[in-house]
Amino acid sequence: MKLSEIASALELKPIAGADGMNREVNGCYIGDLMSLAMSNLEEGNLWITIQTNLNVIAVSALKEAGGVILADAMTPDANAAEKADEEEIPVFSSPLSAYQLAKRLAELGL
Amino acid sequence: MSNSMVFRYDVDGDDFTLAGEISSKVKKRLKQLGLPPETIRKVAIAMYEAEINMVIHANGGTITVEVSPETIHIIFADRGPGIPDIDKAMEEGFSTASHEVRELGFGAGMGLPNIKKNSDKMTIDTKVGEGTTIELWMEVC
Numbered sequence: 001m002k003l004s005e006i007a008s009a010l011e012l013k014p015i016a017g018a019d020g021m022n023r024e025v026n027g028c029y030i031g032d033l034m035s036l037a038m039s040n041l042e043e044g045n046l047w048i049t050i051q052t053n054l055n056v057i058a059v060s061a062l063k064e065a066g067g068v069i070l071a072d073a074m075t076p077d078a079n080a081a082e083k084a085d086e087e088e089i090p091v092f093s094s095p096l097s098a099y100q101l102a103k104r105l106a107e108l109g110l
Numbered sequence: 111m112s113n114s115m116v117f118r119y120d121v122d123g124d125d126f127t128l129a130g131e132i133s134s135k136v137k138k139r140l141k142q143l144g145l146p147p148e149t150i151r152k153v154a155i156a157m158y159e160a161e162i163n164m165v166i167h168a169n170g171g172t173i174t175v176e177v178s179p180e181t182i183h184i185i186f187a188d189r190g191p192g193i194p195d196i197d198k199a200m201e202e203g204f205s206t207a208s209h210e211v212r213e214l215g216f217g218a219g220m221g222l223p224n225i226k227k228n229s230d231k232m233t234i235d236t237k238v239g240e241g242t243t244i245e246l247w248m249e250v251c
Binding site: 033035053054059 | 126127129130131133134137154155158159162214215216218219220221224227
């Protein structure tokens with residue numbers, strides 16, 4: 001599924017990494033611990049988290065995540081947003097909780 | 111080894127803004143060299159964990175990566191506090207990370223277990239008060 005379709009269906013607010021927006025995503029991982037994300041996040045996955053620091057982008061880039069959704073209206077730290085632009089990792093913010101976001105993604109068929 | 115390439119990097123201590131930078135550089139290099147994705151994935155995970163450990167626990171250090179057609183050999187050397195109890199440190203869930211670091215999403219106690227899981231051979235040479243050297247070998251699969 002195209003990331004841009006998901007973004008518009010869930011009314012996600014694009015924050016950074018707009019160059020990666022046409023990417024296809026293939027699943028979702030939810031979590032806030034870097035080591036677990038490093039192990040469990042798969043290439044092309046959307047990552048839902050409440051972590052806002054630079055390491056979210058570092059892990060996303062290393063694991064080639066499809067994009068990041070910051071739940072509960074979180075927004076990335078300034079250096080994280082910069083890094084996301086550089087690595088072309090799309091980052092969105094949503095007022096919804098991780099659970100609500102996951103439910104909506106499942107309804108969309110992801 | 112005649113056919114091998116060696117890359118050496120310095121890791122800054124306590125600088126989270128550079129976290130993952132070296133892992134990312136090495137990953138890009140291995141990709142350019144055309145190594146198999148599964149090998150690159152394992153190297154990326156193990157390197158990231160070890161790099162973060164150096165920043166969190168050891169005030170930085172050096173990473174040496176030696177790439178040959180059959181094996182990737184990585185040496186992480188620091189002059190940090192050392193590991194008093196390696197068995198304990200290898201336990202999943204055991205962490206000595208500070209509260210501040212945990213808030214950033216670290217300190218899950220998965221670092222060393224993840225490094226071991228993603229390498230074919232791992233050795234730890236550590237002395238309390240002097241530092242730690244971790245060596246990893248990954249077969250190119």
